[in-house]
Amino acid sequence: MIKKSDSKLLSLATAPILGQPPSFLKKAWRLLRRLSGDDAYERYLAHYAAKHSGNDEHPLLSKAEFFKQWQDEKWQGIKRCC
Amino acid sequence: MTQFLKIIPWLLIALLGAFALSAIALNRGENISALWFITAALCVYALAYRFYAAWLAATVLVIDETRATPAERLDNGRDFVPTHKWVVFGHHFAAIAGPGPLVGPTLAAQFGYLPGTLWIILGAVIGGCVQDMVILFLSTRRNARSLGQMARDELGPLGGTAALIGTFTIMIILIAVLGLIVVNAMKHSPWATFTVSATIPIAMIVGFYMRYLRPGQVLEASLIGVLLLLLSVVGGRYIDADASLRLIFDREGLTLAWWVMAYGFAAAILPVWLLLAPRDYLSTYMKAGTITLLAIAIITLQPTIKMPAITPFIDGTGPIFGGKLFPFVFITIACGAISGFHALIASGTTPKLLNNERDIRMIGYGGMLLESFVAIMAMIAATVLEPGVFFAINSGVGVVGADAAMAVAKISSWGYPVTLEHMQLLAKQMGEETLFARTGGAPSLAVGMASIFGSAFGESLLALWYHFAIMFEAIFILTTLDAGTRVGRFMLQDMLGNIWPKMGETSWTPSVLFTSALVVSGWGYFLYIGVIDPNGGVNILWPLFGIANQMLAAIALCVGTGILIKSGKQKYAWVTGLPLTWLIIITSTAAYQKIASTDIRIGFFAAANDLSDKLAAGSLSLEKAEIAPQLIFNLQFDAWLTIFFISLLWLIVFDMLRVAVRVLNGQAVLPLTESPHSPSRLVEDWVRD
Incomplete structure (x- = not known):
């Protein structure tokens, strides 16, 4: 189940990244977080709430568990070239 | 009328672009501002993107905005994720832009600034961008399949196997040449060696931080890492100044080569979170930051280009690498104009993130335009140096001699005056003992960047800027080196798994x-030979890499052309067919010359025979006679490797032609594997994230 602190993160994650939000700086910050994967867990929470909420087959992962899986998966296959 | 008004700005851009291009092309003997290069490039890019890329998207590929992409249909919140186009653009660009577009133009500057610049601009808009965009499109329509899978599915097993083997061999050559560039930058430079070595523990600290200390705090950890990196650049100066500490880092090329090999092996077997992932973060930030800074510096300072438009070395006698302007300028520029490697990212990796097909133009075509622009900046950084200085840094001791006074005399005799005092002063300013024969492109690029930055932020910081530039190049060269070794390991495990399934288990320690050992010894061999080669090694390895990379691009364009013809778009097949034909011509000519030329600076066999004749006659110095047998073997080996590459290329070209002829004769071919149309649920007003 999603804790209260997570739901705050959730609203952040679902906010449009380049929509109408307040300032340019905020947009740039969101873009940077998205690009670097800094917000990956928040996006996972949003995805979880939308697709698997209340589903016992996919228990909600903690941030550390999620990050581990996310990082290991990101590094399969060709990532860099010349 | 409104239609006419819309056209006016584009007419102006076309005029400005034409004017800038002619200013670059027709200038003889006068100094020319770097701003003309930037203007010409940006105008051509804008026109190509607005008209050619738009036409490709609308008419040739027939992009369908209403069609669901694999990211939408297969969305699993992990690797398939519909993502905002600017985020995909960032990931895509970070993946395709490596050291290639920095090194290639630097080496190609031996022909003068003009040939390289023209090819970087035109090759990108007609070749490289088209390849990236078409492959991205085809993979998106095929559930994000990889280039090798598409080649197998659409052309046949031959094409698939060729793509796989091509990818593996190009990886080996690429890593070797990158390793050699790093080694040459660190050779007898305690400062550079310390800074580059320090990147390894820094990456580990960052990795540990984001895995265990503060899991998932990627930006926080990266910021710490970037600060530590900058600190290591400054710290190198104190290492260099300390008589006993500097001895630890003052090493021969060969020792450093063994270190790099040990590092590559460790990176391939250590868990990714400890070294690869954090290093990749750091390298991406450094790359983005430095390239932006360089662009701002060039645009505001408008440095003057000192290199002539064309040098006499177009006749093939150049000191950096042998071979005439045609075909070697095209082979040398490599990634800045067209790179087969990009097809591996554009298929498989990027399509899994694509939100909508309409983003393909910006990410595929636009991403490569930006890479081409990076290559233009590298060309500027190389050509702002006095030509004499440029050649003194980049010519191997085998060409100009080991003695500095002799080297200076020889380079001046070519018509590019340079003095010993000037070189010594420059080395001192850069905090180096010597800048002679620092082949590989990285040191001369660093001197060029330092002099551009130095004129903006003060000359007293030149040494810091130089070592910052070396660190910047080394960190993403090592990123490609360790990621490449690991990918090579996976590919090898996959191939061996077909013979002995147990070998295919990626986590089985033996x-x-x-x-890993096999992959490292593969590139380690070329690195070792490159280091002991008195001509610098880069002159052999870089053309080999260029041929392999352009061959991979030809394979990708074969897949593109084959599919266009199969889809009934014969009349548009020239969009990939034209760059393909050009690539076949240049790779075949280059390969033929590397194999058959009687000029010992070009032909591998000729050089091998010449060396064995000298060895037999006893005319070699003791030192040279000792390594001669290894060099002879290597030259012959390289010749056979070139024969192998070119056979692979022609095999797949004939396979594609076979498919094309069958289609045109109405005979049966493998069916198209495009996934069926499924409407996108992400409607227009849907807030894209």
Whole structure:
């Protein structure tokens, strides 16, 4: 189940990244977080709430568990070239 | 009328672009501002993107905005994720832009600034961008399949196998040449060696931080890492100044080569979170930051280009690498104009993130335009140096001699005056003992960047800027080196798994150790030879890499052309067919010359025979006679490798032509594997994230 602190993160994650939000700086910050994967867990929470909420087959992962899986998966296959 | 008004700005851009291009092309003997290069490039890019890329998207590929992409249909919140186009653009660009577009133009500057610049601009808009965009499109329509899978599905097993083998061999050559560039930058430079070595523990600290200390705090950890990196650049100066500490880092090329090999092996077997992932973060930030800074510096300072438009070395006698302007300028520029490697990212990796097909133009075509622009900046950084200085840094001791006074005399005799005092002063300013024969492109690029930055932020910081530039190049060269070794290991495990399934288990320790060692010894061999070669090694390895990379691009364009013809778009097949034909011509000519030329600076066999004749006659110095047998073997080996590359290329070209002829004769071919149309649920007003 999603804790209260997570739901705050959730609203952040679902906010449009380049929509109408307040300032340019905020947009740039969101873009940077998205690009670097800094917000990956928040996006996972949003995805979880939308697709698997209340589903016992996919228990909600903690941030550390999620990050581990996310990082290991990101590094399969060709990532860099010349 | 409104239609006419819309056209006016584009007419102006076309005029400005034409004017800038002619200013670059027709200038003889006068100094020319770097701003003309930037203007010409940006105008051509804008026109190509607005008209050619738009036409490709609308008419040739027939992009369908209403069609669901694999990211939408297969969305699993992990690797398939519909993503905002600017985020995909960032990931895509970070993946395709490596050291290639920096090194290639630097080496190609031996022909003068003009040939390289023209090819970087035109090759990108007609070749490289088209390849990236078409492959991205085709993979998106095929559930994000990889280039090798598409080649197998659409052309046949031959094409698939060729793509796989091509990818593996190009990886080996690429890593070797990158390793050599780093080694040459660190050779007898305690400062550079310390800074580059320090990147390894820094990456580990960052990795540990984001895995265990503060899991998932990627930006926080990266910021710490970037600060530590900058600190290591400054710290190198104190290491260099300390008589006993500097001895630890003052090393021969060969020792450093063994270190790099040990590092590559460790990176391939250590968990990714400890070294690869954090290093990749750091390298991406450094790359983005430095390239932006360089662009701002060039645009505001408008440095003057000192290199002539064309040098006499177009006749093939150049000191950096042998061979005439045609075909070697095209082979040398490599990634800045067209790179087969990009097809591996554009298929498989990027399509999994694509939100909508309409983003393909910006990410595929636009991403490569930006890469081409990076290559233009590298060309500027190389050509702002006095030509004499440029040649003194980049010519190997085998060409100009080991003695500095002799080298200076020889380079001046070519018509590019340079003095010993000037070189010594420059080395001192850069905090180096010597800048002679620092082949590989990285040191001369660093001197060029330092002099551009130095004129903006003060000359007293030149040494810091130089070592910052070396660190910047080394960190993403090592990122490609360790990621490449690991990918090579996976590919090898996959191939061996077909013979002995146990070997295919990516986590079985004996298999991990065995395949990692095999991959490292593959590129380690070329690196070792490159280091002991008195001509600098880069002159052999870089053309080999260029041929392999352009061959991979030809394979990708074969897949593109084959599919266009199969889809009934014969009349548009020239969009990939034209760059393909050009690539076949240049790779075949280059390969033929590398194999058959009687000029010992070009032909591998000729050089091998010449060396063995000298060895037999006893006319070699003791030192040279000792390494001669290895060099002879290597030259012959390289010749056979070139024969192998070119056979692979022609095999797949004939396979594609076979498919094309069958289609045109109405005979049966493998069916198209495009996934069926499924409407996108992400409607227009849907807030894209």
